[in-house]
Amino acid sequence: GDSYDFTNIEEKWQQYWEEEQLFETELDPDKPKHYTLEMFPYPSGNLHMGHVRVYSIGDVIARFKRMQGYNVLHPMGWDSFGLPAENAAIERDIHPNSWTWDNIANMKKQLKSLGLSYDWNREVATCHPDYYKWTQWLFLQLYKEDLAYKQESAVNWCPGCETVLANEQVVNGGCERCDTEVEEKNLAQWFFKITEYADELLEDHELLDDWPDRVKTMQQNWIGRSEGVEIKFPIDGLDEELEVFTTRPDTVYGATYMVLAPEHPLVEELTSGTEQEEEVMDFVSEMKEKDDEERTSQESEKRGVFTGGYAVNPMTEERIPILVANYVLMSYGTGAIMAVPAHDQRDFDFAKKYDLDIRVVVQPEDEEMSGDTLEEAYTDDGVIVNSGMLNGLDTDEAFDKIADYMEENNIGNKEINYRLRDWLVSRQRYWGTPIPIIYCDECGAVPVPEEELPVELPTDVEITGHGQSPLAQVDEFVNTTCPECGKAAQRETDTMDTFVDSSWYFLRYTDSGNEEEIFDSKKANYWMNVDQYVGGIEHAILHLLYARFFMKFISDLGIADAKEPFERLLAQGMVLKDGAKMSKSKGNVVDPLEIIDNYGADTARLFMLFAAPPQKDLEWDDEGVKGASRFLDRVWRVTAEYTDQIKEIDLDNLQIDNLDKSEKELYRSVHLAIKDVTEDLDNRKQFNTAISSIMELINSLYQYRDQAAEENIELIALAVKTAILLLSPFAPHITEELWSKLGQSESVHCQEWPEYKEEALKKDEITIVVQINGNVRDRVEVAPNIEEEELKELVLAQDKVQDYLTEDKELVKTIVVPKKLVNLVIQ
Ligand code: ANZ
Ligand code: ZN
Known part of the structure; x- marks a missing residue:
C-alpha cells in the first residue's frame, strides 16, 4: 500500500491549519477557557532540542484541552532584546535590528515545521515598538x-x-x-x-499548589525573610552605638565579640591614629578586592583583625572586643554582628581560630554543655542558661521576652530583614x-x-x-x-x-493588537491566569519572581484581577546526550532540523515525549527515535489495512451485548487506553506513560486481528478511531492524515476527546490459582460468579491436574478460597 510520506503530509496539514485558522482564538464567555503557555524563546538563530521539547510539551496540553471542549489560548512570541544581538553587531557588523528579525523569521519557520498549534495572530516581539511602548508605560x-x-x-x-x-x-x-x-x-x-512586595510574594506561594515545591523553596531562599532584632551596643569611649542585626536575641548573653564588615564606616573611626590602623587598613583593602561570594564561600577561610575598640554588651555591661572580618557583609542587615560562637557555626570556627571566648547560653534540657569542650556550635532549640533574666526559658519564649525588653528599654527594635534586594x-x-x-x-x-x-x-x-x-x-x-x-x-x-520585557508578556498575548491600551481588562480577566506554564528550571528564581511581582503590581493598578500569573508550573528537564547537556562547546548537539528532515516532526515530538516524563532529564537516543518512527508506521499500516471498510461504518451500530472473549478484550483495551491517557494528561502530566497506553491499544488491535475468527469491523473501527484521537495531540500530522483518509471532513483536532465507559473496564474473568498439596501447578480463567461445584469440576478437568491424579493417587480433600485459589490434597 502507500507508505507514510511524512514530508508531504506534514507540510500539507501545516498549510491547512494555517488557512483554516484552526488555532486562532477569540474570547468566548460561554466556553471554559484554558491558557497554555511556554516560555518564549530568545531569537538566537536556530531551534535547539530544548526548544523542541518544551514546545512539544505545551502543544500536547493545548491540543488536549481544545479537544476537551476548552477555549484554548496558546500563543507564541519573542524575547528579542538582549546582548547577543549587540555582540553580533560588533563581531559581524550586522545591525542588531536586522540580526534579530532575520532570526525571528527563521525560527518561526522552524517552529511551524514542528506543527505547533499556536495562534500566530497574537505573536509579540519585545523589541517591537508596539510592544515596548507598553513596557515603557509600565515603567511610568x-x-x-x-x-x-x-x-x-x-x-x-x-x-x-x-x-x-x-x-x-x-x-x-x-x-x-x-x-x-x-x-x-x-x-x-x-x-x-520589588522589596515592597517581598511579603506578598512569599505569602502567595500558598496560592500555587500546583507549582513544584523546589521552585517555591528556591524563591523563598532568594527572598530570605528573617525576623530578628536590631540591637544597639554602646561603644566604649566613643559617643556612638554599634547596631547589629540578629535573629537570635535570645543568645545576647553569649556574645563574646563583635564583628564589622570591612566596609563598615566605624572601622576607620575606631582605628584612625591607633597602632592597629595599618594592619586593619591593609586587611580592609585586601578584602575590598574580593566580591561577597568569594569572601563568604564555604571554602574561603574566615579571617579577621582586632580594631582596638570595645563595645559594651547592653545586658551584661561587659566590654567585648570589636573585630573586622571577611565573613560579615556590608550588604546585609547593618553590616555588623554580635558574635555568639557557642551557637553560630561561623562564629565558632572564627573563635577557635583566634582563641576567643566561647560561652554556652542554650543547652538541651537533659545535658550540660561547656564552651571548653564544645566541638561545634549548638544551634538547636533548648533551655537558656547563664543569661540573667532569661534563665530557664526555652528559646522561643526567650526570644519574645528579650525582644520586648529591648524595645521597652530602647536597647533594640524588632526588624524583618530580607535577602532580596531591589x-x-x-x-x-x-x-x-x-x-x-x-x-x-x-x-x-x-x-x-x-x-x-x-x-x-x-x-x-x-x-x-x-x-x-x-x-x-x-x-x-x-x-x-x-x-x-x-x-x-x-x-x-x-x-x-x-527581564523587564518578559515580566508581563503573558498579559499582552490576551490582547496583543491593542493600540489604545496595554490590554483590554475584559480580555485579560477572561484569559488570565495562565493555566499551565511550561519552561526551564533555570528560570525558577528571577524570571518567575519578576513576573509575579509585575502581576501583583498590575493587579494593584486595578487593570487586571489576577494576583498570580501562573496557576500551574511545569519545569521540564534538560535534553542530554552521552550524559551531558547538549551544547555547542561539548560538541554533542543533535540538530532538530535534521531529525525533522529524516524522520518527520511527528516522530521527533513523539520521541521527545516518550523518552522521559516531562520533569525529568531526557537522554537523546537514536534507537529511541527509530522506535518512535516504527510505532507511527505500525499505526499507519493497521489503519491503511481497514480504511476502506471503516469508512462505511457508523459506530452507533456497534453492538456490545454479545461480544465474544477476544472482542471483549479489545473493547476493554479501547476504554482502558482512554482512561489512562486522559488521566496521564490531565493530572499527572505523564506523557510517556500516556504514549505507552496508546501503544498497548495498537498491540491489542494487532492481536485481535491475528486471532479473531471473524473480524468485528465495527469494533475495529472503534479501536482505530480511538487510537487516532488519543494520539493526535502527540503526533498531529499523521493522525490528521489518517482521520481524513477515514472519510472525515472535519479536522481530528476539532473532535471531542473520547470518554471511557466504566463498565467496559471490568475484567469479566478472574484468575484462580490451582495448587496441589500446597504447590502452585496451574491457573484457570473463570467467571467471577462461578459456583463452587462448577469450579471444582473445571479444575479437575485440567490436563495438568490430571497428570497428578495417577492411579495410585487419591484426591482426599478440596479446599476452595473464593475468587482466589483451589488447593487439591492428593495422597
Ligand atoms: C547572633 C547570632 C547567634 C546569630 C546565633 C545567629 C545564631 P539570617 O537568618 O540569614 O538572616 N548576620 C547578620 N548580619 C550579617 C552580615 N551582614 N553578614 C554576615 N552575617 C550576618 O541570619 C541572621 C544572622 O546572621 C544574624 O543572627 C547574625 O548572626 C548573622 F546563635 O546574631 B546572628
Ligand atoms: Zn524642565
Missing part, C-alpha cells in the same frame, strides 16, 4: 507609584574597553573581550522596588527598551508624557563595544526638550534589563 506607572527610583550603584567597568560590562561578560574577574581586570564603578542607576533595571546597552525619562536642569528627572510613548530606539547607532551607553552618543536621541518647562533637556540613555 511604577515611577508614579514610587516603585521606580534612581540611586548610585556599582557596575562592572572595563578600563580597557572603557565600557560597562554585564555580569556574564566578566570571566574570572577579567573582561571577556580584552581580558583587562574589571573594576567596580559607581553609576546612578534605576531600580524597581531590582536594578538600568543597562548601559543599546538593544533594549529605552527608559522613558528626561533630565532637565530646572525640573530634574521628568517622566516622558504617556501620549509621547514609545520613546523609539534610534536605528542609526554605532555599536563598538567601547565608551558609555551607545545611546549617549546619538545626539538626535539625547537632545530633546523638557516636557514641563520646554527648555533644552536630555534623555536617559540607559535601557531596561530584558
Whole structure:
C-alpha cells in the first residue's frame, strides 16, 4: 500500500491549519477557557532540542484541552532584546535590528515545521515598538507609584574597553573581550522596588499548589525573610552605638565579640591614629578586592583583625572586643554582628581560630554543655542558661521576652530583614527598551508624557563595544526638550534589563493588537491566569519572581484581577546526550532540523515525549527515535489495512451485548487506553506513560486481528478511531492524515476527546490459582460468579491436574478460597 510520506503530509496539514485558522482564538464567555503557555524563546538563530521539547510539551496540553471542549489560548512570541544581538553587531557588523528579525523569521519557520498549534495572530516581539511602548508605560506607572527610583550603584567597568560590562561578560574577574581586570564603578542607576512586595510574594506561594515545591523553596531562599532584632551596643569611649542585626536575641548573653564588615564606616573611626590602623587598613583593602561570594564561600577561610575598640554588651555591661572580618557583609542587615560562637557555626570556627571566648547560653534540657569542650556550635532549640533574666526559658519564649525588653528599654527594635534586594533595571546597552525619562536642569528627572510613548530606539547607532551607553552618543536621541518647562533637556540613555520585557508578556498575548491600551481588562480577566506554564528550571528564581511581582503590581493598578500569573508550573528537564547537556562547546548537539528532515516532526515530538516524563532529564537516543518512527508506521499500516471498510461504518451500530472473549478484550483495551491517557494528561502530566497506553491499544488491535475468527469491523473501527484521537495531540500530522483518509471532513483536532465507559473496564474473568498439596501447578480463567461445584469440576478437568491424579493417587480433600485459589490434597 502507500507508505507514510511524512514530508508531504506534514507540510500539507501545516498549510491547512494555517488557512483554516484552526488555532486562532477569540474570547468566548460561554466556553471554559484554558491558557497554555511556554516560555518564549530568545531569537538566537536556530531551534535547539530544548526548544523542541518544551514546545512539544505545551502543544500536547493545548491540543488536549481544545479537544476537551476548552477555549484554548496558546500563543507564541519573542524575547528579542538582549546582548547577543549587540555582540553580533560588533563581531559581524550586522545591525542588531536586522540580526534579530532575520532570526525571528527563521525560527518561526522552524517552529511551524514542528506543527505547533499556536495562534500566530497574537505573536509579540519585545523589541517591537508596539510592544515596548507598553513596557515603557509600565515603567511610568511604577515611577508614579514610587516603585521606580534612581540611586548610585556599582557596575562592572572595563578600563580597557572603557565600557560597562554585564555580569556574564566578566570571566574570572577579567573582561571577556580584552581580558583587562574589571573594576567596580559607581553609576546612578534605576531600580524597581520589588522589596515592597517581598511579603506578598512569599505569602502567595500558598496560592500555587500546583507549582513544584523546589521552585517555591528556591524563591523563598532568594527572598530570605528573617525576623530578628536590631540591637544597639554602646561603644566604649566613643559617643556612638554599634547596631547589629540578629535573629537570635535570645543568645545576647553569649556574645563574646563583635564583628564589622570591612566596609563598615566605624572601622576607620575606631582605628584612625591607633597602632592597629595599618594592619586593619591593609586587611580592609585586601578584602575590598574580593566580591561577597568569594569572601563568604564555604571554602574561603574566615579571617579577621582586632580594631582596638570595645563595645559594651547592653545586658551584661561587659566590654567585648570589636573585630573586622571577611565573613560579615556590608550588604546585609547593618553590616555588623554580635558574635555568639557557642551557637553560630561561623562564629565558632572564627573563635577557635583566634582563641576567643566561647560561652554556652542554650543547652538541651537533659545535658550540660561547656564552651571548653564544645566541638561545634549548638544551634538547636533548648533551655537558656547563664543569661540573667532569661534563665530557664526555652528559646522561643526567650526570644519574645528579650525582644520586648529591648524595645521597652530602647536597647533594640524588632526588624524583618530580607535577602532580596531591589531590582536594578538600568543597562548601559543599546538593544533594549529605552527608559522613558528626561533630565532637565530646572525640573530634574521628568517622566516622558504617556501620549509621547514609545520613546523609539534610534536605528542609526554605532555599536563598538567601547565608551558609555551607545545611546549617549546619538545626539538626535539625547537632545530633546523638557516636557514641563520646554527648555533644552536630555534623555536617559540607559535601557531596561530584558527581564523587564518578559515580566508581563503573558498579559499582552490576551490582547496583543491593542493600540489604545496595554490590554483590554475584559480580555485579560477572561484569559488570565495562565493555566499551565511550561519552561526551564533555570528560570525558577528571577524570571518567575519578576513576573509575579509585575502581576501583583498590575493587579494593584486595578487593570487586571489576577494576583498570580501562573496557576500551574511545569519545569521540564534538560535534553542530554552521552550524559551531558547538549551544547555547542561539548560538541554533542543533535540538530532538530535534521531529525525533522529524516524522520518527520511527528516522530521527533513523539520521541521527545516518550523518552522521559516531562520533569525529568531526557537522554537523546537514536534507537529511541527509530522506535518512535516504527510505532507511527505500525499505526499507519493497521489503519491503511481497514480504511476502506471503516469508512462505511457508523459506530452507533456497534453492538456490545454479545461480544465474544477476544472482542471483549479489545473493547476493554479501547476504554482502558482512554482512561489512562486522559488521566496521564490531565493530572499527572505523564506523557510517556500516556504514549505507552496508546501503544498497548495498537498491540491489542494487532492481536485481535491475528486471532479473531471473524473480524468485528465495527469494533475495529472503534479501536482505530480511538487510537487516532488519543494520539493526535502527540503526533498531529499523521493522525490528521489518517482521520481524513477515514472519510472525515472535519479536522481530528476539532473532535471531542473520547470518554471511557466504566463498565467496559471490568475484567469479566478472574484468575484462580490451582495448587496441589500446597504447590502452585496451574491457573484457570473463570467467571467471577462461578459456583463452587462448577469450579471444582473445571479444575479437575485440567490436563495438568490430571497428570497428578495417577492411579495410585487419591484426591482426599478440596479446599476452595473464593475468587482466589483451589488447593487439591492428593495422597
Ligand atoms: C547572633 C547570632 C547567634 C546569630 C546565633 C545567629 C545564631 P539570617 O537568618 O540569614 O538572616 N548576620 C547578620 N548580619 C550579617 C552580615 N551582614 N553578614 C554576615 N552575617 C550576618 O541570619 C541572621 C544572622 O546572621 C544574624 O543572627 C547574625 O548572626 C548573622 F546563635 O546574631 B546572628
Ligand atoms: Zn524642565
